[in-house]
Amino acid sequence: MLTLESELRETMSRSEFQLIQSYFSDPEQVSRSDIVLGIGDDCAIAQPRKQSNLAFSIDTLISGVHFPDDTPPEAIAYKALAVNLSDLAAMGAEPAWFTLSLSLPEMQCDKSREEWLEKFSLSLFSLAKEHNIQLIGGDTTKGALSVTIQVSGYLDKSSGMRRSGAKPDDLIIVTGPLGGAAIGLDIALKQNTEQFSCLSEHDKQDALNALNYPKARIKEGLSLQTIAHSALDLSDGLLSDLKHILKASNVGAELILEKIPLAASLTCLDKQAAWEKALTGGDDYELCFTLAKDDWPAIKEQYPQFIEVGIITSQKGLRLLGTGRLPHDRQEYKIKTRGYDHFG
Numbered sequence: 001m002l003t004l005e006s007e008l009r010e011t012m013s014r015s016e017f018q019l020i021q022s023y024f025s026d027p028e029q030v031s032r033s034d035i036v037l038g039i040g041d042d043c044a045i046a047q048p049r050k051q052s053n054l055a056f057s058i059d060t061l062i063s064g065v066h067f068p069d070d071t072p073p074e075a076i077a078y079k080a081l082a083v084n085l086s087d088l089a090a091m092g093a094e095p096a097w098f099t100l101s102l103s104l105p106e107m108q109c110d111k112s113r114e115e116w117l118e119k120f121s122l123s124l125f126s127l128a129k130e131h132n133i134q135l136i137g138g139d140t141t142k143g144a145l146s147v148t149i150q151v152s153g154y155l156d157k158s159s160g161m162r163r164s165g166a167k168p169d170d171l172i173i174v175t176g177p178l179g180g181a182a183i184g185l186d187i188a189l190k191q192n193t194e195q196f197s198c199l200s201e202h203d204k205q206d207a208l209n210a211l212n213y214p215k216a217r218i219k220e221g222l223s224l225q226t227i228a229h230s231a232l233d234l235s236d237g238l239l240s241d242l243k244h245i246l247k248a249s250n251v252g253a254e255l256i257l258e259k260i261p262l263a264a265s266l267t268c269l270d271k272q273a274a275w276e277k278a279l280t281g282g283d284d285y286e287l288c289f290t291l292a293k294d295d296w297p298a299i300k301e302q303y304p305q306f307i308e309v310g311i312i313t314s315q316k317g318l319r320l321l322g323t324g325r326l327p328h329d330r331q332e333y334k335i336k337t338r339g340y341d342h343f344g
């Protein structure tokens with residue numbers, strides 16, 4: 001088997017390799033006291049805090065599968081780190097370090113590759129700084145465009161945010177509006193144009209930003225780590241993702257359709273189509289968590305944007321209900337669309 005170094009020599013000349021490396025050795029980047037040795041040696045060395053657990057997650061974004069081929073480099077970098085940060089947020093972890101593996105295709109000329117790398121690395125380091133997470137190693141190869149990031153973070157030993165902890169009568173909460181990224185994808189791919197035909201240019205840009213620059217809910221996750229009974233981040237759509245909690249916790253749920261927070265960019269759609277987009281669109285990276293009713297008022301006061309969308313039940317299955325004033329007035333809905341399956 002080839003070692004990493006010899007693999008690099010086979011696929012890329014030394015000068016190309018050094019050029020790329022130069023974009024990822026930013027002296028301005030986050031420098032943490034728990035890193036004994038950062039980029040530049042065969043391994044990085046960390047000295048983790050003894051009183052915490054460590055949480056790890058990894059995600060790969062592939063051009064044409066997880067983002068459209070013409071996505072700008074700054075958006076690719078932002079999203080690749082943000083979706084990983086979002087997994088840390090879903091566990092209530094505090095970001096610490098990350099590694100990056102970048103596969104880059106042949107570009108027309110050195111100048112276009114340098115411009116691409118400069119935009120990519122500036123955006124990556126800017127988001128890293130926002131969350132005090134340090135790049136501690138990486139690998140670059142020539143090939144189809146793809147970005148893999150692995151993140152690590154500190155997790156309080158008392159944190160209980162797992163998919164398996166939901167209990168009957170828990171409230172189901174989401175941290176923000178849903179469906180914006182799905183409209184953003186339609187705009188980026190110029191498909192289903194009737195879904196965004198009435199939007200202003202400003203609203204369209206907001207939807208594209210929801211797709212390309214998702215916000216990892218790190219602060220929110222940290223606030224919830226000892227209160228939420230269960231949690232995950234919404235990558236595939238509320239319907240698909242909530243089912244993971246229901247299965248792991250061996251419970252069911254009722255969602256109240258009118259309570260689902262709809263992204264402002266869903267306004268061209270009728271109510272039913274908007275709910276379907278919000279429930280199955282995916283890529284929103286808000287958190288969905290469950291908690292005891294008694295704990296909800298204090299959390300709602302701290303985060304007024306959080307929305308209660310339903311309740312965990314001991315009866316299995318996921319039911320979608322309209323809001324009648326009384327439970328027996330509520331009509332059950334069927335959603336036909338399946339969960340987000342990327343677009344590859």
Ligand SMILES: [Mg+2]
Nearest residue numbers: 087090233235
């Ligand atoms: Mg996740």
